[in-house]
Amino acid sequence: MNSGKELNRPLTAVLVVLMLVIPVGFYFFNGDxxxxxxxxxxxxxxxxxxxxxxxFTRESLLPDPEFGQLFANLKLxxxxxxxxxxxxAADCRTGLVKRLSHKPDGGWQETIINQxxxxxxxxxxxxxxxxxxxxxxxxxxxxxxxxxxxDLVGRVCLLKNNDGVFETIDILKNVRRVTDAxxxxxDNDGDLDLVVAVFGGLLQGQILYLENDGDLNFTDHELxxxxxxxxxxxxxxDNDGDLDxxxxxxQEEEEVIAFENPGDGFVNAKRHWIFSSSNFDLGTAGxxxxxxxxxxxxxxxxxxxDNLELINNAAQPWHGVKWLENKGDWNFESHQIASVGGIYGxxxxxxxxxxxxxxxxxxxxxxxxxxxxxxVVWLENDGKQNFKTWQVASDPIQLSCVTCGDIxxxxxxxxxxxxxxxxxxxxxxxxxxxxLNPAEAK
Amino acid sequence: xxxxxxxxxxxxxxxxVVFGYLTxxxxxxxxxxxxxxxxxxxxxxxxxxxxxxxxxxxxxxHWLGQAYMAAGYYAEATATFARAAELxxxxxxxxxxxxxxxxxxxxxxxxxxxxxxxxxxxxxKSADAMYFIGRNHLRNNDPDNAEIAFRKxxxxxxxxxxxxxxxxxxxxxxxxxxxxxxxxRKEKGTVxxxxxxxxxxxxxxxxxxxxxxxxxxxxxxxxxxxxFGEQRGRLMDNNTKFGFSMKAKEAMAKVAQHENxxxxxxxxxxxxxxxxxxxxxxxxxxxIFVGRIKEALELVEKRIxxxxxxxxxxxxxxxxxxxxxxxxxxxxxxxQGIDINSDKAARDCCKRVAxxxxxxxxxxxxxxxxxxxxxxxxxxxxxxxxxxELANQQASLAVKFNxxxxxxxxxxxxxxxxxxxxxxxxxxxxxCLELEPTHGRSLLCLKSLGGNQKN
Numbered sequence: 001m002n003s004g005k006e007l008n009r010p011l012t013a014v015l016v017v018l019m020l021v022i023p024v025g026f027y028f029f030n031g032d033x034x035x036x037x038x039x040x041x042x043x044x045x046x047x048x049x050x051x052x053x054x055x056f057t058r059e060s061l062l063p064d065p066e067f068g069q070l071f072a073n074l075k076l077x078x079x080x081x082x083x084x085x086x087x088x089a090a091d092c093r094t095g096l097v098k099r100l101s102h103k104p105d106g107g108w109q110e111t112i113i114n115q116x117x118x119x120x121x122x123x124x125x126x127x128x129x130x131x132x133x134x135x136x137x138x139x140x141x142x143x144x145x146x147x148x149x150x151d152l153v154g155r156v157c158l159l160k161n162n163d164g165v166f167e168t169i170d171i172l173k174n175v176r177r178v179t180d181a182x183x184x185x186x187d188n189d190g191d192l193d194l195v196v197a198v199f200g201g202l203l204q205g206q207i208l209y210l211e212n213d214g215d216l217n218f219t220d221h222e223l224x225x226x227x228x229x230x231x232x233x234x235x236x237x238d239n240d241g242d243l244d245x246x247x248x249x250x251q252e253e254e255e256v257i258a259f260e261n262p263g264d265g266f267v268n269a270k271r272h273w274i275f276s277s278s279n280f281d282l283g284t285a286g287x288x289x290x291x292x293x294x295x296x297x298x299x300x301x302x303x304x305x306d307n308l309e310l311i312n313n314a315a316q317p318w319h320g321v322k323w324l325e326n327k328g329d330w331n332f333e334s335h336q337i338a339s340v341g342g343i344y345g346x347x348x349x350x351x352x353x354x355x356x357x358x359x360x361x362x363x364x365x366x367x368x369x370x371x372x373x374x375x376v377v378w379l380e381n382d383g384k385q386n387f388k389t390w391q392v393a394s395d396p397i398q399l400s401c402v403t404c405g406d407i408x409x410x411x412x413x414x415x416x417x418x419x420x421x422x423x424x425x426x427x428x429x430x431x432x433x434x435x436l437n438p439a440e441a442k
Numbered sequence: 443x444x445x446x447x448x449x450x451x452x453x454x455x456x457x458x459v460v461f462g463y464l465t466x467x468x469x470x471x472x473x474x475x476x477x478x479x480x481x482x483x484x485x486x487x488x489x490x491x492x493x494x495x496x497x498x499x500x501x502x503x504h505w506l507g508q509a510y511m512a513a514g515y516y517a518e519a520t521a522t523f524a525r526a527a528e529l530x531x532x533x534x535x536x537x538x539x540x541x542x543x544x545x546x547x548x549x550x551x552x553x554x555x556x557x558x559x560x561x562x563x564x565x566x567k568s569a570d571a572m573y574f575i576g577r578n579h580l581r582n583n584d585p586d587n588a589e590i591a592f593r594k595x596x597x598x599x600x601x602x603x604x605x606x607x608x609x610x611x612x613x614x615x616x617x618x619x620x621x622x623x624x625x626x627r628k629e630k631g632t633v634x635x636x637x638x639x640x641x642x643x644x645x646x647x648x649x650x651x652x653x654x655x656x657x658x659x660x661x662x663x664x665x666x667x668x669x670f671g672e673q674r675g676r677l678m679d680n681n682t683k684f685g686f687s688m689k690a691k692e693a694m695a696k697v698a699q700h701e702n703x704x705x706x707x708x709x710x711x712x713x714x715x716x717x718x719x720x721x722x723x724x725x726x727x728x729x730i731f732v733g734r735i736k737e738a739l740e741l742v743e744k745r746i747x748x749x750x751x752x753x754x755x756x757x758x759x760x761x762x763x764x765x766x767x768x769x770x771x772x773x774x775x776x777x778q779g780i781d782i783n784s785d786k787a788a789r790d791c792c793k794r795v796a797x798x799x800x801x802x803x804x805x806x807x808x809x810x811x812x813x814x815x816x817x818x819x820x821x822x823x824x825x826x827x828x829x830x831e832l833a834n835q836q837a838s839l840a841v842k843f844n845x846x847x848x849x850x851x852x853x854x855x856x857x858x859x860x861x862x863x864x865x866x867x868x869x870x871x872x873x874c875l876e877l878e879p880t881h882g883r884s885l886l887c888l889k890s891l892g893g894n895q896k897n
Binding site: 008011012015016018019022023026030031033034035036037038039040041042043044045067070092093094095117118119120121144145146147149150151152153173174202203204206208211213217218219220221222224225226227252271276277278279280281309310311312313314315316317318367368369370371424425426427 | 444446447450451453454457458461464465468469470471472473474475476477478480481482497498512513514515516517518520521522524525546547548549577580581582583584585588608611633634637640641644652653655656659660662663665670674677678681716717748749750751752778781782783784785786822826849880882883885886
């Protein structure tokens with residue numbers, strides 16, 4: 001028995017030590033225990049969509065870039081010497097307006113239009129025979145550069161075509177950043193006048209009407225002092241035979257103000273607030289006029305997706321595309337027809353050849369941390385203005401502008417996009433890219 | 443076996459079960475979400491991975507949420523803040539950050555309940571939280587509840603301004619104006635107040651009144667202090683505490699401190715990772731400072747290739763070319779700088795060109811032309827900054843050097859207007875209109891003075 005007791009003594013001692021060591025050890029090492037549980041759930045915004053049943057194929061119109069390009073606007077114009085359409089691109093980075101044409105042996109060639117002078121951040125370009133001499137001139141709106149500033153860096157320039165040689169003429173300067181300039185004979189005197197969106201810098205923007213006095217002299221009338229006018233599409237919105245215009249005002253306003261032309265221009269225009277959101281973070285980024293429901297009057301498509309308040313942007317649930325349906329007598333009804341993060345540009349076209357108007361849209365600020373986030377989508381119209389979103393591409397990313405037209409002469413409208421890539425991720429670069437609609441889509 | 447042995451074994455067994463369970467609990471706690479780090483640079487990737495891997499305490503979760511938000515991983519940040527809020531249910535700070543992040547991704551209802559929780563927990567910036575609640579109601583297209591929130595946050599001038607804006611949109615112009623007057627008392631000379639006043643006048647049909655407010659707004663730079671600005675500042679600050687932004691900040695600091703060797707290493711390290719315009723610009727400065735002009739020229743050209751031309755970089759291009767003795771190319775760059783923008787750098791380009799024509803080419807006429815242009819730009823800047831004495835002095839020089847410039851007379855008029863000399867202003871505007879009868883801003887100013895254009 002004694003020997004058993006003696007045997008138990010060291011065992012007891014060991015057990016007592018162990019009894020003390022376990023809690024002390026736990027106390028000391030508790031902090032080092034690495035959690036290995038499941039990661040907490042993350043709720044993400046929908047960034048990708050069903051792949052398009054129409055199989056668009058990508059074709060780059062410029063060589064693959066090594067870094068982000070800054071194309072702000074695109075237009076299609078008939079080629080001077082063929083049956084093809086050319087693409088005219090406002091390159092905000094280089095200060096150049098570029099014409100991209102089909103090469104006779106395939107591929108695309110680039111021609112610089114403003115060879116005489118660099119432009120301060122060309123942000124919008126409109127082909128127009130401004131002087132009525134039978135050739136195409138270009139009206140260019142300039143934002144002054146890509147860095148926001150409150151300085152008077154904005155301009156409206158005319159690239160005047162003198163037998164194929166373009167001369168850059170300043171029509172408007174000493175204003176803040178200009179995002180759009182549109183034309184029309186608003187006062188019915190036989191020459192072209194302008195309406196201009198001066199987006200502004202800090203908070204001072206303007207909506208201007210430039211009355212043409214002849215010889216490229218204009219009297220500028222400030223129609224409104226308001227921060228953030230971005231686009232000013234022109235059209236006969238009340239079907240009374242003269243040209244009106246509407247201003248999409250972003251920044252802290254988020255509204256569309258239509259200016260009704262009494263017949264002699266906009267000095268005494270009546271203003272109609274045709275869309276107004278109390279969501280001052282709605283992120284309106286662009287607007288085009290089109291008769292989406294083909295009922296004989298002009299509606300508007302609005303791109304929602306601007307989000308530059310912070311160093312890193314975030315796609316919002318209300319981003320996407322809105323349709324302002326013209327109900328007559330300056331009443332417009334708003335419909336959200338797609339929800340896609342960061343939409344910056346929209347363009348109408350009948351992609352599936354079923355006779356109704358579909359819509360192409362591009363995203364600049366989708367959630368690019370998601371692998372397959374959509375950068376190009378098209379919205380299929382079921383004929384009753386119900387739309388299904390189809391994903392066309394997730395590469396290139398960060399696209400700001402889009403236009404549609406049959407650029408490969410196969411009878412179906414294609415999508416042409418411009419890249420404005422200045423934020424992370426620095427990958428999947430694009431420049432001017434076409435997404436060709438196969439002829440079978442007719 | 444003796445009783446004490448059995449007892450000790452029993453205690454050990456219980457300890458093993460209890461502490462084992464606690465260890466298991468701890469080891470299988472939820473872990474932070476993993477963002478897709480392929481879309482960021484390697485510095486940020488490394489730091490965020492480290493933060494994530496070492497997140498243990500509730501405070502770590504809170505910081506990780508802030509880091510994710512600063513790096514733009516908003517979805518991951520909201521999930522991380524939500525976990526931090528579970529672990530620290532009494533923390534008003536966590537509730538506020540969670541609310542702010544939820545609001546950033548458009549989850550406005552959830553954001554508002556978190557802002558309300560922050561207020562209930564006694565957050566020191568409760569009024570700011572209430573302002574954000576109002577903004578979220580607006581984002582939810584609910585101006586009525588926004589109004590209630592802004593009235594509660596009314597000690598914040600911007601909340602009062604938002605109220606005025608809601609009332610303006612509702613058509614209650616008088617009350618909107620009364621509120622605006624109260625805002626102006628606290629936030630004098632702020633641009634938004636003039637812009638909204640202009641819109642109110644326009645809605646009333648007073649085009650001239652709207653024009654007057656518009657002219658005032660034109661030279662205002664101050665904005666109403668915003669709670670959002672403060673949060674944005676916090677975010678920017680957090681952003682420079684890790685990853686690429688921290689490295690970029692350190693590199694630029696070394697350039698500023700003229701620690702040239704270390705600065706060069708750091709700047710190169712940053713630029714090898716990602717092209718950052720600000721770091722690149724400081725590299726140009728560094729090369730100029732140490733006399734590496736050829737390298738500086740290459741950097742300037744690379745900068746123009748990546749970000750395009752503007753008067754500021756063209757000014758530098760001209761300077762660098764001049765240092766290399768390429769005088770004609772320098773002149774070309776400066777002239778492009780004048781042509782492309784109308785800002786401070788363009789003004790400096792004017793000085794360089796005027797000087798070059800005057801002293802090196804002895805072309806007095808051209809030198810005077812550019813002096814006048816420079817003075818115009820200076821005057822313009824003076825007007826925008828409401829430094830009317832300076833603007834007046836420069837505009838006077840501009841009209842002296844170039845008496846055919848309508849813009850110079852307009853600027854002279856604007857500066858006289860700013861100094862309260864209405865008669866002199868009207869005379870200058872009329873001179874401008876004699877030279878350019880369609881000068882819209884002169885017409886507007888003259889109208890606002892109640893005067894007519896001289897025939």
